[in-house]
Amino acid sequence: MSMPILITCKPDYEKILTRELVLQNVHLQTKSCGWILTQGEEQSPSKQTETPLTNLCFAYNILENPVSISATSVNSLTAKLLKIFLTHLGQTRVDEPWAFSFSSSDNEQLIQRTKSVKRCWIDKLRKKMSHVAKLSKEGIPHSSEFVEGFFVHFIDFNQAFVSFKARSAGQQRMQMDPRAPSRSYLKIEEAFKILRHEPQKGETVIDLGAAPGGWSYSALKRGATVTAIDNGPLKGSIKSHQNICHLKADALKYTYDPTKPADWLLCDVLEKPDIILDLLHKWLDKKWCRHFIVNLKVGRNDPILLLEKIRDPQKGILPYCKTLYVKQLYHDREEITLMGQMKE
Numbered sequence: 001m002s003m004p005i006l007i008t009c010k011p012d013y014e015k016i017l018t019r020e021l022v023l024q025n026v027h028l029q030t031k032s033c034g035w036i037l038t039q040g041e042e043q044s045p046s047k048q049t050e051t052p053l054t055n056l057c058f059a060y061n062i063l064e065n066p067v068s069i070s071a072t073s074v075n076s077l078t079a080k081l082l083k084i085f086l087t088h089l090g091q092t093r094v095d096e097p098w099a100f101s102f103s104s105s106d107n108e109q110l111i112q113r114t115k116s117v118k119r120c121w122i123d124k125l126r127k128k129m130s131h132v133a134k135l136s137k138e139g140i141p142h143s144s145e146f147v148e149g150f151f152v153h154f155i156d157f158n159q160a161f162v163s164f165k166a167r168s169a170g171q172q173r174m175q176m177d178p179r180a181p182s183r184s185y186l187k188i189e190e191a192f193k194i195l196r197h198e199p200q201k202g203e204t205v206i207d208l209g210a211a212p213g214g215w216s217y218s219a220l221k222r223g224a225t226v227t228a229i230d231n232g233p234l235k236g237s238i239k240s241h242q243n244i245c246h247l248k249a250d251a252l253k254y255t256y257d258p259t260k261p262a263d264w265l266l267c268d269v270l271e272k273p274d275i276i277l278d279l280l281h282k283w284l285d286k287k288w289c290r291h292f293i294v295n296l297k298v299g300r301n302d303p304i305l306l307l308e309k310i311r312d313p314q315k316g317i318l319p320y321c322k323t324l325y326v327k328q329l330y331h332d333r334e335e336i337t338l339m340g341q342m343k344e
């Protein structure tokens with residue numbers, strides 16, 4: 001029996017996530033705004049492997065074997081959650097830090113409800129088991145493995161799912177830097193977090209489609225040297241930064257002539273995704289970069305067909321990569337982002 005799982009996603013992307021899951025032979029039981037619940041299915045013994053679900057593009061958090069609870073007030077929801085937690089804990093001695101999270105979809109009322117229940121639950125836990133509460137760590141760690149803990153996802157004012165095993169695909173809301181020239185800055189900051197790697201002091205960065213300059217700003221902030229390519233103007237302090245060279249040129253025709261590969265290719269060019277994928281293919285094939293972060297504007301294109309193209313074992317991007325993440329970031333709109341490191 002494979003167990004049901006609750007998967008959260010950007011609101012309105014439930015259908016696309018469902019299609020992505022079907023490719024991995026995982027089927028929908030029910031869905032609503034920002035989440036889907038999959039079926040637990042009978043499987044033949046030969047197929048009884050856990051679905052790893054590590055390479056989903058549209059998934060945010062994945063909660064294993066969720067149990068639904070409902071109650072009509074903050075106090076009664078808290079009481080039920082505490083009872084479930086304590087029953088699960090039983091006689092287990094807790095002397096290591098453990099993870100917990102309370103989440104919901106991006107609906108202001110639901111966010112406030114979730115915060116109230118979380119506060120009340122932590123208060124009650126502190127009073128009952130201060131030692132266990134002290135070791136709690138908020139958040140689902142970004143990992144390819146499921147971690148044990150206590151994970152609550154509110155799907156409605158009076159209803160939540162509870163799980164003891166979860167994993168996060170790493171998307172997270174970033175904090176805006178008021179000096180950054182554009183809000184695109186949030187995307188690149190989030191991408192560096194997911195990749196767990198970022199430009200280092202003295203590294204070279206080629207930023208295609210750089211204007212007004214949020215991504216270049218983020219690289220400069222880390223001490224990198226940036227070549228920014230865009231016919232549009234850069235804004236703010238980066239215009240006169242000593243470590244940036246702005247080339248007013250077409251990023252699609254730009255030919256890099258390196259003595260050694262650039263440490264980073266950043267690409268946020270406003271173009272059709274197939275054209276950008278071909279551009280990335282060229283950069284990887286010519287070994288012009290070591291790491292890349294490339295944003296695809298999905299627009300009206302079918303994202304599932306794009307994913308298949310990216311992951312194609314022969315013609316895709318995958319064969320070039322030591323690491324490849326393809327994700328819809330928290331800060332992506334109708335976009336997905338490719339983050340990777342080339343094979344040596």
Ligand SMILES: C[S@@+](CC[C@H](N)C(=O)[O-])C[C@H]1O[C@@H](n2cnc3c(N)ncnc32)[C@H](O)[C@@H]1O
Pocket residue numbers: 181182184185208209210211212213214215216229230231232249250251252268269270271
């Ligand atoms: C979403 S914006 C980039 C935002 C930028 N990453 C930032 O952080 O501020 C897209 C950019 O792509 C640029 N662009 C579109 N086609 C281009 C091309 N063929 N060559 C260079 N830049 C291009 C546009 O001028 C625009 O500035």
